[in-house]
Amino acid sequence: MRYTYILLKLIAKQFYIQNSGIFLLFLFFGLGFLSGKEHIALASSIAQSPALLFYIIICWSAYLWASVRFVQEAIASKENLWVRNIIFFKAKQQWIMLIITQIVLNAPIIAYAGFISIFIAKYNQWSNLAMLTTYIVLSNLLPIVFYRKRLAAPIGDNKSSRLKVRANRLIATPVWLWSLNSLLHNRSFLYLITKTLSIGVLIAFTTIDNASVYDWRWLSIGVILVSMINITLITELFNFFKRDVPWMMNMPLSGLERTFIQWNSLLLLILPEGFVFIKYFPKDRPLGLFVELTIFALSICLSLFASFSVLSPEADNNLKKYFFFAIILFLLCLFGIPPTLSAFLLFSFTLTVHVSHYKINLE
């Protein structure tokens, strides 16, 4: 038990400390915005609808992914090399220690799943209960298999990095691909996960869209979500320009020219979503809406990028700020402000920040 406690202190406690901001936000929204009756109504709806339960499971999976990634980083970090000795414990002990850690990490999911399962039992939705139970069991067991594999293997991966370097060498020559090249080379996993998530959301919104039921706001909300999901990659791009190519500052380029070099990388970044949007854009919607929403998405990404020039991407309270930013965009959308107008405002903000930021730096 003592060793499990050390592991909990090292991993679970640190996970909750590092993510305390987001947990507080959820608690705030959970307790502040929804009354007890609304919580029960929501849980009853989820209990009776496999589709809703499925969406909840997708949200939980995002959380699960974050926790697994945290553990993976923890066991590979330089200061935790000693914890890799866990692999020498007896297999049964390893499983117990790691499962307890994973259960503590998954505690919010398990607690809410327990709450929903009361209503599932009440409405005799046994298939939903089976789905929920299977998910909870797998979400606690599968990560252990993954962790044990990771703990037994060396930390670095020589072969994959060679492949990455080879692939990057092929595309790295033109300057306009540097940022994307760096992103693919250093954060390929993050790129794949983010793109999978954002494209998944985009496909879901365009597929579910029904012009006779929803107006343009439905797709606008989808576009806001897709753009906000890309914030992780936009942060990486910003860091690339700030840390990896600071010498660009000394090049004889105007603020406007520098701005366009950076914007180009954002255009490349959301190109995959662009293709998906063209392919899945509902046929019963006007083409004008497609153009409007594309500009809207671009303006959100650009303003996120520009905002890092004002706020440091490492600042502690950024998550809260960007969460409120997304909420404001949602509200503007819900109140019927056309995406073009929002895009125009965001675009003006972006251009002002970019140009003034570079002028200040050059001076």
Added chain:
Amino acid sequence: MLSISDYSKSYGFEPVLDIRKQNFPVGNHLIQGSNGSGKTTLFKSIAGMLKFDGEIALQGEISLVKDPVKYRLHVSYCEAEPRFPPFLTAHDLISFVAKAKKASKQQVNSLIEALNLDSFIHQPVKTYSSGMLKKTSLLLGFLGHPRVILLDEPFTTIDADTLKSLAQLISQHQQGCVFLISTHQDLKQIPVNFKSTFFIDNKKLNIRS
């Protein structure tokens, strides 16, 4: 006892180290080389912490590639600049690693006494000096029944008494253990006898007479 064959390690396209065949018998071996020559890379590869091409095996039977867990149980690595979670104590770390590596209580106590960890073992790591961190790391390295101990710059940051104790520990273990030790210090100041000296130069490991 420790054999390396067809070893090569690259970072990306940049080859760092290439060893065709090298055996390290039981005893102390000194590994030298300029900064960035690849000493730490070699140590990390032998410790099973870095991927590489080739084969590293213990007594020709326990292969790092084929049976990494069994191999790693017998190999300890002490880093040049060890780091530990600031909120844990040396006692937490030692008890965890001792349990994992099946070290007896007696061994733990004698190592604590030898390296003089008594005074700070229950303090959190954040209060440690670099010497205290080094002592903790060295103790973890000697726990269990290692057959290979890799000591990366073990003589830096420790006081004269600990240096003597460490030399004594090395001489106690050298009968059944391979020690690979890297250091930039003057060998006259180090009370350890080396069986052989190797020099990493131009990405090759060369023996020095």
